[in-house]
Amino acid sequence: MSERETEAGLAESLLRRAAPDRSEFEDLVIVPIFAVVVALILGALTMLATNVDLPTIGKSYLALVQGSVGSLNALSETLTAAAPLTLAGLGIALGFRAGLFNIGAEGQLLVGGMAAVITGFSFPGLPMAIHLPLALLAGAVAGGLYAGIAGWLRAATGAHEVILTIMLNLIAFRLVDYMLRLPWIQREGRADPISRSVLTSAELPRIFTWLDPNLRLHLGIVLTLAAVLLVHWVLFRTKLGFEFRASGAGPDAARYAGMRAGLLIVIVMACAGALAGLAGANQVLGVLGRATPGFSSGIGFDAIAVALLGRSHPWGVLAAGLLFGALEAGGRQMQVSAGVSIDLIGIIQALIIAFIAAPLLVRAIFPWGFRRAAKTPKE
Amino acid sequence: MTKTKSGRIVTAAAVAATWAGASLAADFSACQVTDTGGIDDNSFNQTAWKGVEDAVSELGVTGRYLESTAETDYEANINSLLGECDIIITVGFLLGDATKKAAEANPDQMFSIVDFAYDPTIPNVLGQVYATDEAAFLAGYLAAGMTQTGTLGTFGGINIPPVTIFMDGFYRGAMYYNAQNGTEVTVLGWNPDTGEGLFTNNFDSLDDGRAFAQNLYDEGADIVLPVAGPVGLGSAALADELGIDALKIVGVDADLYLTDPEKKHVYLTSITKRMDATVREVIALAQAGDFEGGVLVGTLENGGVDLAPFHDMEDLVPAELKEQVEAIRAGIIDGSIAVDG
Numbered sequence: 108m109s110e111r112e113t114e115a116g117l118a119e120s121l122l123r124r125a126a127p128d129r130s131e132f133e134d135l136v137i138v139p140i141f142a143v144v145v146a147l148i149l150g151a152l153t154m155l156a157t158n159v160d161l162p163t164i165g166k167s168y169l170a171l172v173q174g175s176v177g178s179l180n181a182l183s184e185t186l187t188a189a190a191p192l193t194l195a196g197l198g199i200a201l202g203f204r205a206g207l208f209n210i211g212a213e214g215q216l217l218v219g220g221m222a223a224v225i226t227g228f229s230f231p232g233l234p235m236a237i238h239l240p241l242a243l244l245a246g247a248v249a250g251g252l253y254a255g256i257a258g259w260l261r262a263a264t265g266a267h268e269v270i271l272t273i274m275l276n277l278i279a280f281r282l283v284d285y286m287l288r289l290p291w292i293q294r295e296g297r298a299d300p301i302s303r304s305v306l307t308s309a310e311l312p313r314i315f316t317w318l319d320p321n322l323r324l325h326l327g328i329v330l331t332l333a334a335v336l337l338v339h340w341v342l343f344r345t346k347l348g349f350e351f352r353a354s355g356a357g358p359d360a361a362r363y364a365g366m367r368a369g370l371l372i373v374i375v376m377a378c379a380g381a382l383a384g385l386a387g388a389n390q391v392l393g394v395l396g397r398a399t400p401g402f403s404s405g406i407g408f409d410a411i412a413v414a415l416l417g418r419s420h421p422w423g424v425l426a427a428g429l430l431f432g433a434l435e436a437g438g439r440q441m442q443v444s445a446g447v448s449i450d451l452i453g454i455i456q457a458l459i460i461a462f463i464a465a466p467l468l469v470r471a472i473f474p475w476g477f478r479r480a481a482k483t484p485k486e
Numbered sequence: 487m488t489k490t491k492s493g494r495i496v497t498a499a500a501v502a503a504t505w506a507g508a509s510l511a512a513d514f515s516a517c518q519v520t521d522t523g524g525i526d527d528n529s530f531n532q533t534a535w536k537g538v539e540d541a542v543s544e545l546g547v548t549g550r551y552l553e554s555t556a557e558t559d560y561e562a563n564i565n566s567l568l569g570e571c572d573i574i575i576t577v578g579f580l581l582g583d584a585t586k587k588a589a590e591a592n593p594d595q596m597f598s599i600v601d602f603a604y605d606p607t608i609p610n611v612l613g614q615v616y617a618t619d620e621a622a623f624l625a626g627y628l629a630a631g632m633t634q635t636g637t638l639g640t641f642g643g644i645n646i647p648p649v650t651i652f653m654d655g656f657y658r659g660a661m662y663y664n665a666q667n668g669t670e671v672t673v674l675g676w677n678p679d680t681g682e683g684l685f686t687n688n689f690d691s692l693d694d695g696r697a698f699a700q701n702l703y704d705e706g707a708d709i710v711l712p713v714a715g716p717v718g719l720g721s722a723a724l725a726d727e728l729g730i731d732a733l734k735i736v737g738v739d740a741d742l743y744l745t746d747p748e749k750k751h752v753y754l755t756s757i758t759k760r761m762d763a764t765v766r767e768v769i770a771l772a773q774a775g776d777f778e779g780g781v782l783v784g785t786l787e788n789g790g791v792d793l794a795p796f797h798d799m800e801d802l803v804p805a806e807l808k809e810q811v812e813a814i815r816a817g818i819i820d821g822s823i824a825v826d827g
Contacts, residue, residue, distance in 0.1 A: 174566070184562060284687060298681055299646040320591040321565050394558060397583070400687060401522070404556030439559075439566050442552050449553050 133477050134466065135418060141469045142462035143430075150455040159447060167445035174440020175433035181440070183315065183324040187394065189432025190331040191216075191386040191406050196413030196424040197338050198254075198382030202268075203419040204342060205375040206355035211257055211272025212383040213407025214279030219250030219384020220391045221283055224398040225292065227305035227391065238308040243330070243388050250384015251377040253279070258376025262369035268376070276407075284400050294397070302398040311393035325393040332425075334382060339421040341378075351375055383407060412460045431456070514773045516541060517571035518551040518765075519563045521578035523689045525553055527716040528746050529739040530689075530761070534577045534600050537765025544766070545773055560584035568592055573772045575600065575765060579648050585611065596777050598768045600761050601648040609779040612771075614764045616784040618648070619655030620818050621757045621791040622711075623825040624811050625736050626659020628793070629709045630671040631807040632734070632754065639702030640675040641684035643714030649685075652713040652738055652757060654678045655825055662814075662823075674705055686717055695720025703733050709754060711736040718742070725752035734799075741794035756794035764790055787819045 147168065154164050175185050195212045202209035223246035230238060257271040286292055287300035294303050311330075315322040342348040354361040354371050362368050386406060391398050413431055417423030438452030462469055470477050516538050520531040538549040550571075552563045560576075561584040567574050568588070573596040576585045582602040589597045589611045596610055603613040629638050640656055642649040653676035660673050676683035684702075686694040699710050699721035710725075710733065712718035718738065725733040726749050737743070737756030744750075764784050771777050784790015793811070796803050817823035 180565070184566075187562075297646075298650070299644045300687070321568060321588075323561065323565070390558065394561070399557055399580075401557045404558045436562075439552065439562060443550070443566050443570065446550060449555055 135420070135423060137477065138466045138469050139416065139463055141473050142459050145462050145469065145472060146455050146458035149458050150451060153454055154447065154451060163445050163447065167441045167447040167451075170440040170444040171434075171437035173437075174443070175437035177440075179315075179318065180322060181436055183322040184436035184439070185429065185432045186328050187323045187325070187432070188435040189428040190327045190393075191389050192410055192413050192431050193331050193425050193428030194334055194386035194389060195383045195407055195410035196417060196428055197334055197421060198379035198386075199410055199414035200417060200419040200421070200424050201338065201342070201351065201375055201382070202379045203414060204355050205351040205371065206358060207258075207261075207372065207375055207379075208269050209254070209257075209272055209376065209379050210269055210411065211254055211275050211407070212379070212386070212410050213403050213405070214272070214276035215250040215254045215380040215383035216387035216390075216407045217279040217283050217403045218253040218387070219246035219380070220387025220398055220402055221286055221302075222246050222249030222384070223309075223388035224302050224305060224391045227309035228303040231306055231308075233308055235308040238306070239311065239392070242305075242309040242392055243385065246384045246388025246392075247381040248384070250387060251381035254380020254383065255373055255377040258373040261376070262372040268372075280400070283398070287398065287400060300400050305392055305396045309392060310396065311389065323394065327389040327393040330385065330389065331428075334385065335421045335425045338382075342421065347374070383410070386410070412456070416460060416463050430459075514545075514547040514573075514769075515571045516547050516549045516573050516575060516769045516772075517567045518549070518575045518577060519560070519567065519581065520551060520553045521580060521689065522554050522556065523715045525551055527689075528719060528742065529715045531577055531715075532745065533740045533759070534575070534761040534765050537762035538575070538769065540762060540766045541769040541773075545770055547769060547773060554581075561587065564588045568595060572596060573598060573769060573777070575768070577601075577761075579646050580644075596772050598765075598772075600765065603781045607780050611779050612768055612777065613781045614761065614768065614784070615781060616648075616651075616759045616761075616764075616791050617786070617825075618651045618757065618759055618791050619658070619825045620786040621759075621793050622652045622655025623659035623662070623818065623823075624786075624793045624815060625711065625755060625757050626656040626661075626673070627663045627814055628659075628755065628803070628807065628811050629656070629711070629736060630660040630663035630669065631667075631810070632803065633671055633709055635706045635708045636669070636671050637706040638671060638673045638709050638711070639699070639705070639707030640673060640711040640713065641686065641698045641702065642676070643686055643689045643717060645681070645683070645685050649713050650676070650678075650681070650683075652711065653683060655757075656711050656736075658825060659814075666810075674702055674707055686714055689715045689717060691717060692720035692723070695722075696724045699724045699733070699735075703728065708732060709734045709736060711738070711757075713738050715739070719746060719749070722746060722749040722752050725749070730799075737794070743794065743797045751798050753794075753797070754799055755796055758792045758794050760784060760790050760792065785819075786815060 151164050174181050199209050199212055223242045226242040226245040257268055257275055260266050260271050261268045287302055292302050294301050311325040311327045313325045315324055350366050350371055390402055395402055413427040414424055416427035434452055434456055438449055441447045442449050518535055518538050523531050525531050525535055541547050542549045554560055554563055560581050564584055575598045577600045579601045585597055585599045589608050593610055598612040600614045603615045638660055640653050657673045657676055657678050660671050664671055695712055695717035702710050710721055712721045722735050725735050730752055734754040735752050737753045739759050741756045741758055743753045764782055814823055
């Protein structure tokens with residue numbers, strides 16, 4: 108009897124492992140899909156309200172699809188935009204997993220990007236096999252150290268990481284302004300803040316230029332995928348990752364279990380900063396080839412939404428990064444073919460995030476999409 | 487019977503539609519990529535876009551634009567117009583790198599860029615630059631003649647040549663007034679010799695425009711020249727509150743009296759950079775098949791730059807000062823007055 112019971116229990120647990128919980132599936136897949144649908148509908152209503160006619164709305168959503176996945180160039184643009192968002196989003200997701208709300212990706216991205224650019228234009232004559240990894244490493248280390256400051260202050264003094272990282276963002280903005288005017292960084296013959304150009308040996312090479320010279324997709328996408336795998340492995344397959352998750356899920360329990368909370372905070376922040384720094388390096392080495400005050404262009408803030416949308420799961424973050432990249436590339440095409448304002452894409456993005464952040468609202472709007480909540484926590 | 491008939495009619499209509507489509511495809515299209523200020527900035531991007539609009543109504547071309555929201559957009563925006571447009575017009579010095587890259591990768595695509603001259607020139611890019619200091623020199627002279635406090639102010643968006651050339655001309659015009667009239671008017675916010683001055687480091691914050699104008703006003707300036715696109719609208723709002731006796735604004739790029747009707751009374755004049763005229767000219771050249779890479783310079787002489795009318799302040803400006811300004815204009819055009827110090 109008891110043997111059969113354990114057998115049944117085992118079978119059940121195996122089954123559960125093979126087919127993850129329905130509610131998890133709903134959370135990870137159905138809610139985001141419906142959130143996107145509602146956001147697109149509301150986006151259409153917004154366009155209607157601003158006197159855009161129906162054919163143009165249809166045309167603009169068609170352009171959104173074409174511009175994001177409709178051609179080789181569209182795919183290239185989507186992936187190019189997705190790479191830095193995913194990298195920075197992974198960093199923020201790591202923080203969320205450990206219970207830290209890191210708003211500082213923008214600053215970490217700026218600092219990392221600056222370090223990568225400086226490494227990238229210094230050292231002429233280095234072979235690419237050394238120069239490029241060195242520049243990437245510089246970006247990751249600088250971003251990690253910068254975020255480490257916030258982590259250390261949090262661990263040592265208990266200051267809240269939200270405030271710390273926001274303040275460090277402000278410092279990073281001005282630091283970049285200042286650095287771009289230093290004579291050894293500023294491009295010769297220019298009075299405006301712009302860095303020297305990254306040497307070819309430190310550029311992330313474009314992958315598909317042999318097909319079409321205008322395809323911008325560069326090696327950063329490979330780097331991004333590698334980072335997704337690495338973060339997944341660390342988070343779910345290593346002791347360190349377990350400690351991250353444990354201290355996020357139950358800080359007190361983690362402390363009683365003998366985990367060193369302070370050290371963990373510093374390590375998490377440093378890892379998050381390294382990923383954001385890589386995102387910055389990805390931009391300056393792969394897309395821009397130089398740094399200017401605006402090179403971060405809000406990626407660090409969008410990445411917060413990417414991490415939230417991806418439910419702080421590496422694959423989720425990748426999917427969310429791709430979605431945001433697609434919205435960016437498709438949004439451009441909306442402007443080109445339908446003449447709809449780029450601001451509308453911002454509104455649609457905001458709506459998507461708002462709906463994903465409010466799963467109960469989505470469930471209320473689409474009751475037939477979900478299994479009725481059988482096990483309410485109240486019981 | 488009727489079915490076949492209507493079927494034929496449909497076929498005929500389809501053929502006609504194909505013809506119409508073919509002739510539409512033969513149309514000339516001009517596309518503009520804006521800088522981050524946006525197409526409705528009342529100033530820089532908007533003036534250039536007016537050139538495209540003029541070409542649309544006068545030359546029968548089709549026109550459209552793409553707004554850049556960040557520097558990372560420049561290259562992507564240009565790329566997404568490749569092959570869609572006969573000529574791509576990029577607006578702004580900061581798009582220089584991206585335009586060059588795209589032009590070199592696509593030698594058969596015609597490009598034109600506002601505010602950038604390549605050296606050496608690129609065969610498929612026509613740069614549009616402006617001798618803005620000529621008109622700014624007139625504005626500096628005028629402002630020096632109008633100031634009650636003996637102090638003028640200026641500030642810029644970013645320390646780049648197309649911005650500082652306004653400030654150079656304004657400064658030197660005021661100094662010329664001093665030399666001619668034995669006065670000691672000072673200009674705050676820019677020193678053409680050291681290349682240093684006041685900069686907001688952006689082209690979009692109206693708050694900065696207000697704060698910078700306030701600082702200059704606090705230091706005694708009663709006429710301020712903001713050279714930062716829409717940022718200057720913030721300065722105009724301050725002048726509106728303080729009253730024009732306390733603070734007047736000199737507009738840039740467009741005649742702001744016309745493009746900023748809510749605050750039109752605060753503008754003494756505007757240093758107009760007729761990007762609309764040169765953009766339209768470039769489109770006309772390209773449409774006629776006369777496009778050539780190189781540089782197109784707008785001057786006082788060809789109307790590419792000018793001083794806007796005084797409008798409501800017409801009566802405030804002494805007739806004698808007006809005559810002097812006109813004399814200097816003639817002097818600059820015939821080369822007897824040098825505006826570059």
